[in-house]
Amino acid sequence: MAATKASPIRKSRIAKAVWIIVAVSVLGAAEGRQKPTNQLAGPAEVTFAPRVPPPITRSQPATVVVNLEVTEQNGELARGIIYNFWMYNGHVPGPFIRVRVGDTVEVHLKNRSSDKTHTVDFHFVSGPGGGAPVLMANPGQESVGAFKALKPGLFIYHCAANPMPAHMANGLYGLVLVEPEGGLPKVDREFYVMQSEFYTEGAVGKPGLQAYSSRKAAAEAPEYIVFNGNVSSLMGNAALKARVGETVRIYFGNLGPNKISSFHVIGVIFDRVYREGGLTDPVRNIQTTLVPPGGASVLDFQPQVPGNYTLLDHAVFRVDRGAMGLLSVEGPAAPDIYRKGK
Numbered sequence: 305m306a307a308t309k310a311s312p313i314r315k316s317r318i319a320k321a322v323w324i325i326v327a328v329s330v331l332g333a334a335e336g337r338q339k340p341t342n343q344l345a346g347p348a349e350v351t352f353a354p355r356v357p358p359p360i361t362r363s364q365p366a367t368v369v370v371n372l373e374v375t376e377q378n379g380e381l382a383r384g385i386i387y388n389f390w391m392y393n394g395h396v397p398g399p400f401i402r403v404r405v406g407d408t409v410e411v412h413l414k415n416r417s418s419d420k421t422h423t424v425d426f427h428f429v430s431g432p433g434g435g436a437p438v439l440m441a442n443p444g445q446e447s448v449g450a451f452k453a454l455k456p457g458l459f460i461y462h463c464a465a466n467p468m469p470a471h472m473a474n475g476l477y478g479l480v481l482v483e484p485e486g487g488l489p490k491v492d493r494e495f496y497v498m499q500s501e502f503y504t505e506g507a508v509g510k511p512g513l514q515a516y517s518s519r520k521a522a523a524e525a526p527e528y529i530v531f532n533g534n535v536s537s538l539m540g541n542a543a544l545k546a547r548v549g550e551t552v553r554i555y556f557g558n559l560g561p562n563k564i565s566s567f568h569v570i571g572v573i574f575d576r577v578y579r580e581g582g583l584t585d586p587v588r589n590i591q592t593t594l595v596p597p598g599g600a601s602v603l604d605f606q607p608q609v610p611g612n613y614t615l616l617d618h619a620v621f622r623v624d625r626g627a628m629g630l631l632s633v634e635g636p637a638a639p640d641i642y643r644k645g646k
């Protein structure tokens with residue numbers, strides 16, 4: 305169409321089109337400015353206990369993808385004692401997820417169960433159910449949700465499908481570290497340790513496949529209280545290892561579901577304790593730290609003397625139920641600090 309002069313209608317259409325182009329480019333520019341916050345960093349690097357992913361080096365927030373998969377499978381709770389664990393990514397506890405404050409965490413949850421609905425309640429999430437209603441996945445289905453990490457901290461995640469206590473007690477939990485801007489002070493070694501209880505029909509030590517006892521769970525009478533899902537997960541060859549003088553950090557979570565942990569490492573004074581997982585204001589020179597069900601704590605220390613150090617819940621009869629681990633420290637003796645005789 306040959307037009308020498310635009311009609312009023314065409315004029316207004318042109319104006320509209322120009323306005324749209326301007327609006328789009330303004331929005332585009334705004335998007336461009338915000339782009340660092342939306343940068344896709346790809347899948348989050350995750351690890352299984354006692355390993356911890358390396359510190360985050362990004363100086364800008366990003367979108368990180370976390371893939372979780374729920375299965376139900378038999379595994380050893382102690383030697384000769386089998387339990388049907390419900391697991392995130394085939395492990396109890398589930399993967400350690402490390403992100404940065406301001407990150408958007410895009411969670412993909414695959415539910416491989418044939419007959420149970422599962423989900424995740426992330427304590428780092430601000431919003432209803434910690435994301436659980438969004439992530440609810442029926443048997444065989446996949447759910448997706450995206451959540452912005454508004455606050456730094458060490459946070460628990462756990463299943464929250466009905467009946468929630470059973471879904472938690474059977475093994476569906478793990479930790480998320482939301483690093484503050486600039487990260488935490490650097491240390492030489494980092495470990496992931498998570499305490500939880502198991503309620504078996506058979507008394508502690510009874511061999512064979514042990515069913516979950518909802519009666520004992522309701523009575524808050526666990527048969528097992530363990531670190532990292534197994535009585536011997538941190539014993540023998542699986543002991544944590546460090547050298548004299550190295551700085552050591554334990555990311556400690558307590559799922560419960562019922563018992564408060566009085567976490568202690570025999571022969572160690574914690575230089576810094578980030579109580580209840582709050583990363584802004586550590587307290588110093590602590591012997592034992594209280595970690596409630598659904599809570600966590602970050603513990604920094606520096607072993608000065610070689611030898612074996614015992615991790616335990618200082619409610620000490622629980623050691624007989626499994627609440628014990630070892631840190632093996634190698635290096636030169638330090639007789640000025642510790643010696644036999646005068």
Ligand SMILES: [Cu+2]
Nearest residue numbers: 422463465471
């Ligand atoms: Cu579940």
